[in-house]
Amino acid sequence: MSADTAVRAAYSGRPVPGVAEEIQAQLVARFRDRLRNAKVLRPLLVHAEIDRKDLVEVCTYLKEALAFEHLSCISAVDWKDRFECVYHVTNWHNGCQVQLNARIPYDEPRIDSVIGLWHAADYHEREAWDLMGVVFEGHPKLERILLPKDFKFHPLRKDFAQEVDRQYISRRKLKGGK
Amino acid sequence: MPEFWVNMGPQHPMTHGLWNMRVKVDGETIVDAEPEIGYLHRGYEKIMEVREFQKNVVLTDRLCYVSSITWSHAYCLAVERMMGLEVPERGQWLRLISLELQRIASHLMWLASYGPDLGLLTGLLWALRERELFLDLIQLMSGARMNQNYPRIGGVRNDIPEKFGAMSMRSIGHFLKKLKDYEALFQDSKVFHLRTEGVGKISSKDAIDWGVTGPNLRACGVDVDLRRLDPYETYEEVEFAPQVWKGADGGDSYARFVCRFNELRESCRILEQAFDKVPSTGAYRVKPPRRAEGEGVAHTEDSRGEALFYVCGDGDDRPYRVKIRSPVFCTMAATPTLLRGNKLADVVAILGSVDVCVGEMDK
Amino acid sequence: MSQPLVAPNLFEVCKVLTVAILELVRIILEGLGNAIPPLHDPLFGLAAFLLGTFVVTVLTWIIAMTVILLWVTLFNLLTVMWIERKIYSRLQDRYGIMISIWSLPLWPFNRGTRPTHKGTGYLQNVADGVKLLQKENLTPATADSAMFHISPVLIAASTLMIFVALPWSSGFYVARLEFGLLFVLAAFSLAPFGILVAGWSANNKYTLVGGLRAAAQLMSYGIPLILAVIALVFSTGSLNLFDIVQQQDRPLVELGLFSIPAWYIFSPQALGFVIFSVAIVAEMERIPFDIPEAEAELVEGWTTEYSGMRFGIVFGFKWLRMIAGSALIAILYLGGWSGPVFAIVYAGPVAIPIFPEELYFLLKVWVLCLIFIWISWSVPRIRIDQILQIGWKRLVPYSLLAILIGAGARVVWG
Numbered sequence: 001m002s003a004d005t006a007v008r009a010a011y012s013g014r015p016v017p018g019v020a021e022e023i024q025a026q027l028v029a030r031f032r033d034r035l036r037n038a039k040v041l042r043p044l045l046v047h048a049e050i051d052r053k054d055l056v057e058v059c060t061y062l063k064e065a066l067a068f069e070h071l072s073c074i075s076a077v078d079w080k081d082r083f084e085c086v087y088h089v090t091n092w093h094n095g096c097q098v099q100l101n102a103r104i105p106y107d108e109p110r111i112d113s114v115i116g117l118w119h120a121a122d123y124h125e126r127e128a129w130d131l132m133g134v135v136f137e138g139h140p141k142l143e144r145i146l147l148p149k150d151f152k153f154h155p156l157r158k159d160f161a162q163e164v165d166r167q168y169i170s171r172r173k174l175k176g177g178k
Numbered sequence: 179m180p181e182f183w184v185n186m187g188p189q190h191p192m193t194h195g196l197w198n199m200r201v202k203v204d205g206e207t208i209v210d211a212e213p214e215i216g217y218l219h220r221g222y223e224k225i226m227e228v229r230e231f232q233k234n235v236v237l238t239d240r241l242c243y244v245s246s247i248t249w250s251h252a253y254c255l256a257v258e259r260m261m262g263l264e265v266p267e268r269g270q271w272l273r274l275i276s277l278e279l280q281r282i283a284s285h286l287m288w289l290a291s292y293g294p295d296l297g298l299l300t301g302l303l304w305a306l307r308e309r310e311l312f313l314d315l316i317q318l319m320s321g322a323r324m325n326q327n328y329p330r331i332g333g334v335r336n337d338i339p340e341k342f343g344a345m346s347m348r349s350i351g352h353f354l355k356k357l358k359d360y361e362a363l364f365q366d367s368k369v370f371h372l373r374t375e376g377v378g379k380i381s382s383k384d385a386i387d388w389g390v391t392g393p394n395l396r397a398c399g400v401d402v403d404l405r406r407l408d409p410y411e412t413y414e415e416v417e418f419a420p421q422v423w424k425g426a427d428g429g430d431s432y433a434r435f436v437c438r439f440n441e442l443r444e445s446c447r448i449l450e451q452a453f454d455k456v457p458s459t460g461a462y463r464v465k466p467p468r469r470a471e472g473e474g475v476a477h478t479e480d481s482r483g484e485a486l487f488y489v490c491g492d493g494d495d496r497p498y499r500v501k502i503r504s505p506v507f508c509t510m511a512a513t514p515t516l517l518r519g520n521k522l523a524d525v526v527a528i529l530g531s532v533d534v535c536v537g538e539m540d541k
Numbered sequence: 542m543s544q545p546l547v548a549p550n551l552f553e554v555c556k557v558l559t560v561a562i563l564e565l566v567r568i569i570l571e572g573l574g575n576a577i578p579p580l581h582d583p584l585f586g587l588a589a590f591l592l593g594t595f596v597v598t599v600l601t602w603i604i605a606m607t608v609i610l611l612w613v614t615l616f617n618l619l620t621v622m623w624i625e626r627k628i629y630s631r632l633q634d635r636y637g638i639m640i641s642i643w644s645l646p647l648w649p650f651n652r653g654t655r656p657t658h659k660g661t662g663y664l665q666n667v668a669d670g671v672k673l674l675q676k677e678n679l680t681p682a683t684a685d686s687a688m689f690h691i692s693p694v695l696i697a698a699s700t701l702m703i704f705v706a707l708p709w710s711s712g713f714y715v716a717r718l719e720f721g722l723l724f725v726l727a728a729f730s731l732a733p734f735g736i737l738v739a740g741w742s743a744n745n746k747y748t749l750v751g752g753l754r755a756a757a758q759l760m761s762y763g764i765p766l767i768l769a770v771i772a773l774v775f776s777t778g779s780l781n782l783f784d785i786v787q788q789q790d791r792p793l794v795e796l797g798l799f800s801i802p803a804w805y806i807f808s809p810q811a812l813g814f815v816i817f818s819v820a821i822v823a824e825m826e827r828i829p830f831d832i833p834e835a836e837a838e839l840v841e842g843w844t845t846e847y848s849g850m851r852f853g854i855v856f857g858f859k860w861l862r863m864i865a866g867s868a869l870i871a872i873l874y875l876g877g878w879s880g881p882v883f884a885i886v887y888a889g890p891v892a893i894p895i896f897p898e899e900l901y902f903l904l905k906v907w908v909l910c911l912i913f914i915w916i917s918w919s920v921p922r923i924r925i926d927q928i929l930q931i932g933w934k935r936l937v938p939y940s941l942l943a944i945l946i947g948a949g950a951r952v953v954w955g
Contacts, residue, residue, distance in 0.1 A: 013401035013420060015408060042259070044408055045475070069386045072477060073486050075501035086488060086501075088475060092386065092400065095407040099475060120389025123511040131223070146216040146540060155224055162228060184746060206926065297828050297922030303633035369829050369920045372927055522750075523832065523924045 015095035020046050023066060023096055030061060041099075049101045052085070052111045059114050062089055062098060071114070072097070074124035076132035078158050083109050083134055104134065113138040131156040181209055184522070188217055192295050192526050195536025199513070199529065203522050211517040213510050218540040226500040231257055231470070232331055234497070239325040241502065242538035245284035245481045247276050247316075249538065250329045252478045255410060256487035257331050257497075260474025261466055268460035269333035270411045275452050276319060276328055277411075278445045279346075282353075283312040284481035285442055288533045289360070292435070295530040296373050301363055308356055311349045318342060333463030343453035350446045357442065365436070374431040378516045378528030381429060388515065389508035392483025393441060394532055396422045397433035404479035416451045418444045431531035438533065469495045482506055482533050504538040544885070545712035545878070546897035554712075555604040556597065563592050563600070602715075606705070609715050613704050617864050617903075618857060621910050622666045625860070628911060629918040638662030673853035681743060681846050688742035693847065693854045695735035700858045702728040703865045708782055710878045710898035721782040722774075725869060726767060729824065732862070733759040736833070739855070740843035751843035754925045755826065755833030761932040762823035762830075768940035769817040772947035773810055773873055786877030804876040809950040813943040814874045816936055821866040823932065826859060828917040832925045867909035871902060875909075878902040 020040045027048060028038050035058070038048040050058055062068040072088040083104040090097045104111055113136035115121045125136040126145040133154035136142060144151060153160055187198040198214035222241065226234045238253040239246040251273060258265065265273070286309040293301025313323040319338050320328035328335050364370050380390070382398035395402055403420030405413045421440040423433040470491040477486040483505025490499040509532055516528055547554055567588040574584035590596065623638070630637025641660020644651070680689060706724045708714035718724050733756045740752015777785045792800035793807060801807060806814045823830040833843055844855050871877060880901035886893050923931070 011401045013403060013406055013422075070391075071389060072484060073488065073501065073503040075488050075499070077490055077499045077501075088477075088486060088488065088503075090477070090484075092402045092407070097408070097475075097477070099473075118389070119387045120508055120511065123507060127507075144216075146219040148216070155221065160224075162224070182746075293921075297831070298920065300629075300633050300918050303635060307634055363919070367920055369923055372923060373921055521924060521926060523926075 011092055015044055016093075017043070019091075019094045019096045020044055023091075023098065024048075026066065027058075027061075027098075031058060034058075044096050046096065046098045047101075048098070049103065052102050052104050055085075055087075055100070055102050056112050056114065056117075058100060059087070059089070059117055063117050067091060067093055068096075068098060069118075071118040071120045071124070074114075074121060074128055076128040076134045076156070078132060078156065080106075080158055082106050083132070085111055085128070085134060087114070109134045110137055112136070115139055130154070133157060180204075186525060188214075192291075193529065194291050194534055195539075197534070197536050197539070199525065201517060201522065201525060206521050206523070208517050208520055208522060208525070211514040213513055215507075215510060215536075216540055218536045220541065222502060222541040223500050227497060230496050231466070234500070235329060235331075236325075236327055239327055240537065241504075241541065242284075242480070242482070242506075242535045243324060244287045244535055244537075245280055246325050247280040247320075247328055248284075248478065248480045249485060250327070251277060252476050252480065252485045252487050253489070253500075254329045254331045255476035255478065256474040256489045257470070258466070258474070259476055260472045260489050260491055261331075261470045263332055263464065263466055265333050265411075266461045266464060267412070268457050269462040269464075271452060271456040272334045272338060272462055273329060274411045274413065274416070275338070275346075275449065275456070276316070276334065278448050278452070279312055279316050279319070281481050282442055282445045283309055283316065285438055285445075286312065288438065288481075292530045293364075295526045296370065298363065298367075298370075301360075304356075304360065304363070308353055311353060315342075315346055315349060318345070330463055331466040333461070335463075337462055343456075346449060346453060350449060354443070354446055360439070364439070371432065373524075373527050374435060374531065376427075377431045377520055377524045378434075378531065379430045380512065380516050384515055385429070385512065388512035390483070390512050391505050391508070392479065392481075393421070393438040394434055394483065394509060396420060397437045398429040399423050399425075404477060404484055408477065410476070410478060412452075412455075415455060416448050418448050420444070431527055434531040438531075469493055477503075480505060480538075482535060482538070483509065485538075502538075502541050504541065506532075506534055506536075506539040510534075510539060544894040544897060545710035546894060546899050547710060547713040550712050551605050551608065551714060552601060555608065556601045559597055559601045559604060560592075563597065567592055605715055609704055609713075610701065612709070612713075613701075613861065613864065614857075617906075618860055619663070619666050621860055621864055621907065622857075623661075623663050624907065624911060625914045626665070627662065628914050632915070632918050638665040640665050640668065670853060670857075673850050676849035678849040678851060679846075681745070683744045684846065685742040685744065688738050689846070690851075692735050692739035692742060693851045695738065696732060696858055697854050699728055699731035699735060700861050700865065702731075703862075706782070707865060707868055708872075708878075709868075709902055711783065711786070713899055717783065718781070720780045722770065722780040722785070722873075725782075725865075726770065729766075729862070729865065729869075730759070730763050732824075733763075736843055739847075743843075743846035745846055748843050748845050751833045751845070755843055758826075758830065758833060758925065758928055758932070759824060761929055762820045762936070765816050765932065765936035765940040766820040766824065768937065769813040769820065769943055770873070772813040772940065772943040773805060775944070775947035775951045776805065776808060776810060782872055782877075786872055786879060789876040790879040800881075802876055802879065802881075804874060806874045809946050810874065810943070812939065812946060814870075816940045816943060817874070818870060819936060820932075821870060822913060822916070823928070825863045825866050825913070827863070827913060829920045829923045830928055831917075831922055832928060863910055863913060864906060867906045867913070868902075870909055871905040875905050877905075 020043060024038050024040055024046045027035055034050060034054050036049040038046065041047050068089045068091045070090045070092055072090050075086040077084045077086060083106060085102045085104060087100040087102065088097060102111060111134060113121060113125055115125065115138065123145060125139050126142060128134050129136060129142050130144045130147055131154060143149065181202055181204045183200050183202050185198055185200055187193045188196050193199065196217040200212045200214060201208050202210040222237060226237060234253060235250045238250045241249045286305045290302045290305035290309065293299065293305065316326065317323050319342065320326040320335065380398060382400050385395050385398045386400065399422060401420060401422045406420060421437040421444060423437055471493040472491055474489045475486065477484050485505060486503035488501040489497050492498040517525060520528065570584045570588040574581045627637045639660055639662045641662055641664055643660050680686060703725050705715045706718050706721045737752050737756045740748045740755065774780065777788055779785065789802060789804050791803050793803040794801045826833060844852060847855060878898035878901050880896060880898065886895060
């Protein structure tokens with residue numbers, strides 16, 4: 001059964017064996033070298049790295065051509081020399097999951113929003129903005145969601161104080177003594 | 179009468195947790211809704227970067243305190259996938275048993291809170307009485323009733339006692355008889371049907387678009403259960419039927435209620451098979467490496483939907499980044515769609531059927 | 542049939558007490574008058590005045606009203622509250638209130654084991670009342686102070702007014718009104734006014750919504766209530782509660798040892814009974830009709846802003862209205878205080894009936910309350926628009942049908 005017919009079948013509720021290799025093959029065939037490091041990590045997981053300008057195109061292809069209707073998660077990771085937005089997209093028809101790591105330069109943390117494709121991106125992108133400071137262009141209402149509305153920092157960044165930085169500092173020392 | 183915003187919460191007896199639901203009402207009909215969350219935000223993802231891998235299980239327990247084992251298990255699964263660790267078979271079976279027991283306890287807590295939402299205070303005490311049976315079993319297995327710290331990276335913390343299978347089967351037999359009482363109290367009551375049928379309808383297309391998962395999605399007719407669609411542990415070796423709403427009028431509160439209620443029976447069925455098939459001897463745990471590098475992702479079927487953990491390591495003995503995807507967080511985005519067009523008195527019925535747990539929503 | 546314990550009349554019984562007290566006062570006054578000669582005439586005159594009809598009547602009425610009030614609030618309210626708390630606890634598979642007089646710390650056998658939940662729990666409600674008394678009476682700053690303080694009084698007064706005309710047996714009543722039924726129903730229907738004022742005056746969105754809902758519900762269920770009573774009046778021909786009970790005091794069918802009495806529930810008025818009961822449950826604001834006070838959505842509904850004893854008053858009067866509603870149903874449809882067995886024991890010249898009418902009446906009222914409590918704690922609550930739909934679209938047509946049946950039965954059977 002080719003990936004196309006597998007993809008268009010009704011929700012069978014069971015995983016389709018071998019679907020991850022087919023999806024990887026289709027993605028590589030479509031996007032060639034814009035997709036770096038495409039590999040099948042586990043029987044139902046495809047991993048790929050893309051650049052931030054290809055994000056909407058890849059996601060549109062995943063949603064419309066390959067029927068990946070469900071956006072599981074958008075994570076933002078701070079690797080100190082770059083940001084990475086990791087998208088996990090799931091196909092409910094055959095159980096396959098695609099992980100896209102989109103690289104973002106550190107000094108300009110902007111990326112396109114996929115809210116036009118999946119409304120689920122709404123809250124995930126707001127959380128990534130809130131905690132990590134990544135701006136999603138095209139999002140209608142990018143506001144803080146978990147932290148208070150007037151909070152000034154983005155706590156998940158690595159340059160925001162970590163808990164261990166403040167441990168074992170006595171009050172005397174904090175006040176400027178020794 | 180002009181439209182005005184009503185705050186349901188943050189202090190409210192029946193929103194089950196600390197969050198604020200702002201609804202814009204025109205008379206008695208809801209025109210728009212806007213949830214305000216973050217009152218219980220504890221900075222989990224930041225704290226988890228500072229603790230060693232195993233110590234984070236204490237924290238993930240408290241994400242959704244009603245259903246702790248499922249969350250810690252998802253985290254352990256993600257870390258094991260990052261490390262490339264394989265859990266021995268007996269460990270996988272023990273994990274499955276603990277997960278299903280926890281799922282039953284969590285669904286009973288939901289049932290206990292849904293009754294008073296609608297005015298049926300007797301349901302509260304009956305469901306809590308049955309939940310005691312399963313909390314006792316969980317305590318026998320892991321030592322605690324809540325926040326058990328039971329899953330380990332590489333297996334589970336300890337073995338089950340002897341005759342645990344027989345004790346559980348006795349409790350389950352008693353529980354299955356009591357389920358008939360619950361059906362008489364809830365499903366057979368005409369008033370219950372009046373309150374929940376046709377209320378809070380969402381189409382399957384909207385549900386998938388907004389990221390709704392779990393029993394809320396199955397109530398719309400979409401057969402998606404991650405225990406079968408992307409099996410983990412030994413779920414491939416047990417036979418069970420995900421409760422999907424068959425029929426054209428799904429997606430309302432009654433369908434969500436029925437799907438989640440019938441999962442209690444299916445979990446009992448899984449437990450019966452598990453106690454037959456669990457190997458009586460064997461290791462239940464392997465020792466994980468101390469440091470790890472790479473990425474690991476695990477998505478499991480939590481009591482409320484799809485719980486996803488994405489863990490990154492950079493060679494240190496603690497995670498570099500942990501991302502928690504909570505099903506209730508995503509369902510919260512769908513609440514304006516669920517609530518629009520219904521009456522103000524339906525808000526509690528709808529939100530109760532969606533099963534909100536604020537701990538996992540706010541991390 | 543049976544006889545009342547308070548015979549022939551509460552007024553006469555209280556008059557005995559009043560006259561006894563006033564005779565005592567007269568003896569003292571006359572003694573004083575005899576002892577102090579210059580004050581003889583005024584004191585004797587005062588004594589004669591005190592024993593005149595005016596003072597005796599006024600004092601007797603005051604004592605009679607106090608007796609009825611204490612009977613209703615001290616005895617009946619406590620008992621019905623106790624029944625409710627015990628019954629719903631047992632439905633929920635738990636013991637319920639158990640603190641009793643044996644749990645007090647002053648007993649010597651209690652020193653070692655605390656707390657002792659060994660009793661029936663009758664005193665718990667008294668303890669809760671005392672607790673409410675010692676709470677702070679908060680008034681919201683932006684509330685309309687006069688209305689806020691008046692509305693509990695309105696609700697309490699309109700409910701207690703019902704018990705003036707509601708007899709507890711053929712002798713235990715305060716006022717014997719020719720239009721007793723009309724008066725009782727009118728006093729019952731004053732409640733929406735007080736609730737609306739309470740909900741509005743607290744200046745709170747929740748209480749306003751609750752008060753409006755309560756007013757809508759009570760007004761729309763008052764109509765089938767009155768229509769069902771109209772259907773009944775076709776059979777009774779009188780609005781006098783005593784006449785209605787009298788008419789039900791005869792046997793309908795004799796089955797050897799037993800006989801089915803001619804209660805209106807067994808007559809073509811059965812449909813009216815069902816409608817009246819449903820409407821009364823809605824008037825009492827019990828689950829399934831308690832959306833105005835729905836804790837799930839509106840915190841406490843229209844009673845949210847009340848604290849301390851004001852809350853105790855509006856809360857306790859829900860039970861008093863339940864007692865009044867059950868008493869009405871018992872009088873109108875279940876034969877009131879008439880009962881089958883009857884025996885008299887003579888203590889000297891005084892005849893004491895063994896199973897007096899009050900006993901039968903109390904039994905019927907308490908059993909009805911038990912049924913209402915049982916229903917309340919077994920079903921969820923209905924939404925306000927569904928409540929209004931049931932009231933207008935179902936109950937009103939059925940009550941019109943009941944009127945037709947009642948009138949038709951009157952024509953056919955005379």
